[in-house]
Amino acid sequence: MSIPETIDAEVRPEGSLEVLSQLEVDQLRSSGEGGLYTLLRRCMLAVLNSGSRIDDARDLLERYKDFSIGFVQQDRGLKLSLTAAPGDAFVDGKMIRGIRELLFAVLRDISYTRNEVVAGGRFDLDSGEGITDAVFHIVRNAGLLKLPADVNLVVCWGGHAISRAEYDYTKLVGYQLGLRGLNVCTGCGPGAMKGPMKGATIGHAKQRIRNGRYVGITEPGIIAAESPNPIVNSLVIMPDMEKRLEAFVRVGHGIVVFPGGVGTAEEILYLLGILLHPDNEGQPMPMIMTGPASAKPYFRQIDEFVGATLGERAQQRYSIIIDDPREVARRMRMGLGDVRKFRTQHGDAYYFNWRLSVDKEFQRPFPSTHEAMSTLDINEDLSKHVLAANLRRAFSGIVSGNVREDTAALIDEAGPFEINGSARIMNLLDELLAAFVAQRRMKISGNDYVPCYRVR
Numbered sequence: 001m002s003i004p005e006t007i008d009a010e011v012r013p014e015g016s017l018e019v020l021s022q023l024e025v026d027q028l029r030s031s032g033e034g035g036l037y038t039l040l041r042r043c044m045l046a047v048l049n050s051g052s053r054i055d056d057a058r059d060l061l062e063r064y065k066d067f068s069i070g071f072v073q074q075d076r077g078l079k080l081s082l083t084a085a086p087g088d089a090f091v092d093g094k095m096i097r098g099i100r101e102l103l104f105a106v107l108r109d110i111s112y113t114r115n116e117v118v119a120g121g122r123f124d125l126d127s128g129e130g131i132t133d134a135v136f137h138i139v140r141n142a143g144l145l146k147l148p149a150d151v152n153l154v155v156c157w158g159g160h161a162i163s164r165a166e167y168d169y170t171k172l173v174g175y176q177l178g179l180r181g182l183n184v185c186t187g188c189g190p191g192a193m194k195g196p197m198k199g200a201t202i203g204h205a206k207q208r209i210r211n212g213r214y215v216g217i218t219e220p221g222i223i224a225a226e227s228p229n230p231i232v233n234s235l236v237i238m239p240d241m242e243k244r245l246e247a248f249v250r251v252g253h254g255i256v257v258f259p260g261g262v263g264t265a266e267e268i269l270y271l272l273g274i275l276l277h278p279d280n281e282g283q284p285m286p287m288i289m290t291g292p293a294s295a296k297p298y299f300r301q302i303d304e305f306v307g308a309t310l311g312e313r314a315q316q317r318y319s320i321i322i323d324d325p326r327e328v329a330r331r332m333r334m335g336l337g338d339v340r341k342f343r344t345q346h347g348d349a350y351y352f353n354w355r356l357s358v359d360k361e362f363q364r365p366f367p368s369t370h371e372a373m374s375t376l377d378i379n380e381d382l383s384k385h386v387l388a389a390n391l392r393r394a395f396s397g398i399v400s401g402n403v404r405e406d407t408a409a410l411i412d413e414a415g416p417f418e419i420n421g422s423a424r425i426m427n428l429l430d431e432l433l434a435a436f437v438a439q440r441r442m443k444i445s446g447n448d449y450v451p452c453y454r455v456r
Contacts, residue, residue: 004063005087010072011080011095013104024111025071025078036110039220041069043106043237046223048082048089050099050230060224061405080107098230105142109237110220112141117239131363135238135246136352142236144215144251149351151253151340153215154332155185157267158192158258160226161441166259169292169325170195173256176329178203178212182336185252188216188235189226192258197231215251219244222263225403240365241396245270250353253339254286254332257318259295261441262402262433266395268302270362272310273388275317279357284342286335287318290328298439305432309391309425310384361389368400368407370414373453378421378429394419394429401452402442408452417453430455 027036045067049060070081080103089099117123117134124130139145154177158170174184174196184200186193197214204212216232219241228235238244248255249271257268268289275285289299299320307315321328340350348355366372376390397417400407411417419429433455436442442449 006064006066006084007082007087007090007093009082009085009090009093009095011082011100011103013078024115025073027114028107028111029071036114037069040106040110041067043110043220043223044069044103045086046227047099047102047106048086049224049227050089050102096230098233102228102230102232102235105235106237109138109142109235113138113237113239116141128358128360128363131243132246132250132354132358135243135250138238138243139236139247139251139352142234144234144236145351146213147351149349151336151343151350152181153183153185153213153252154196154254154256154336155248155252156192156196156256156258157187157248157260157264159260159264159441160189160191160193161261162191162259163294165292165294167191167195169290169295169323170258171199172325173258173290173328174199175203176325177256177332178209179207180329180333181207181209182329182333183213183215185213185215185217185248187226187263188218188228188232190229192260192264193226194229194231195258196256197229201231217244217247217251221400221404224405241399242363242365246358246363249274249285249356249358251351253336253350255288256328256332257287257289259291259298259441261436262395262398265302265432265436266392266399268306269388269392269395272306272314272317273385273392274356274358274362276310276314276385276388277357277359283356284335284338285317285356286332286339288321288328288331288335289318290321290325291323293323296322298435301432301435305428308428310388314384314388359385359389361386362392366393366396368397368404368417369410370417373397373417373419376419376421378419378425380422380425391429398433398453411452416451418456419453420456426455 028040030037045064064084064086066084068083072079072081089095117138123134125134170192177184178200184196186196200212213234214231215234216228217236217238218228219238238247255271257264271287274280291299303315303320343350346355376394378390401411401417437449
């Protein structure tokens with residue numbers, strides 16, 4: 001392993017950051033109980049590592065094991081002191097401005113979540129309404145809710161470990177979206193999360209749109225494997241995967257799904273499970289799966305899995321468009337017209353989808369442990385939206401085993417997760433996951449993929 005170039009630097013705030021109290025700064029400095037330093041260091045290192053092809057959190061932390069953060073308080077505000085920071089975050093010794101913005105977004109969100117959401121006592125995190133209210137306040141504090149609002153934010157999902165042809169295709173779709181004045185929201189990492197933003201910037205530039213929005217939504221557990229790309233100009237770090245997914249469907253107006261792996265499958269099942277809930281009957285949410293011609297077998301596998309597990313009604317909630325970026329953008333633009341009409345008729349906000357019903361089964365954080373994975377109820381007797389919730393949890397555990405260093409340590413100690421369920425669904429799941437492995441959609445660094453799961 002080559003020794004990476006590192007730089008020591010002092011950095012002043014850029015972007016949105018509230019003034020921090022002495023107590024908040026002490027929490028950020030502390031790595032003990034109640035302290036935030038360890039979490040802050042991991043997230044900031046991920047931001048500074050933007051552009052790298054490392055998707056192994058433990059590898060990243062080992063490469064930059066000397067990286068540290070100091071806090072310098074001055075009368076005019078807080079300043080960060082960075083030691084042994086990744087050199088690629090700097091140009092001629094000066095930090096790239098986009099990365100500096102994201103760095104302080106990390107500081108803002110981690111501090112706000114701990115002090116206002118977790119410890120503040122104002123949110124009932126045991127109730128669905130309280131969780132949704134917490135999601136709203138986190139994204140509002142991050143400046144994601146812009147007024148006057150319009151129905152123009154397209155969420156793009158897809159994998160970070162995609163081929164060059166698939167990546168180039170995501171840029172073409174983003175370009176077509178940008179030409180139509182649409183903004184882009186992704187998981188903020190590389191691959192299918194970066195390509196649409198990159199394409200949209202060109203579309204916006206041609207249309208002389210100077211306030212284009214490139215929104216990134218992530219969470220601490222996966223940020224090291226999917227480092228935010230510096231095109232993102234609005235970043236928010238949600239406390240966990242479930243609140244991250246809810247933020248996507250609350251602030252976004254339509255969904256484009258590019259090729260991916262287990263993380264993308266998790267997102268698809270999350271959205272379909274919500275849309276299948278009886279309370280969301282008639283709620284418009286345009287969803288398009290798309291990729292180049294080479295991705296056709298991938299989407300066929302996804303479509304067959306959805307049809308065999310969740311049924312035809314679930315398949316009717318999305319369309320599949322292959323190798324036609326213009327048609328994707330045109331169809332999405334038309335679908336957003338339906339969303340605007342629906343929200344206008346019902347007096348709903350354009351900037352946050354309050355009317356969408358998100359069942360508690362989709363909100364409760366899922367612990368990626370051997371016990372939780374082995375006791376998942378996955379069988380045909382469940383209602384479709386509950387089955388979707390449990391399948392989503394299975395994929396979430398695999399994602400965690402792939403990218404989170406704490407989950408990887410559990411698997412090193414106790415072996416792969418075991419997933420149990422009805423024989424028919426387990427066969428379908430095993431075939432789908434085997435296809436992801438064969439297509440190298442699990443990881444992009446290191447040697448051959450070693451599964452963190454075993455399907456029973």
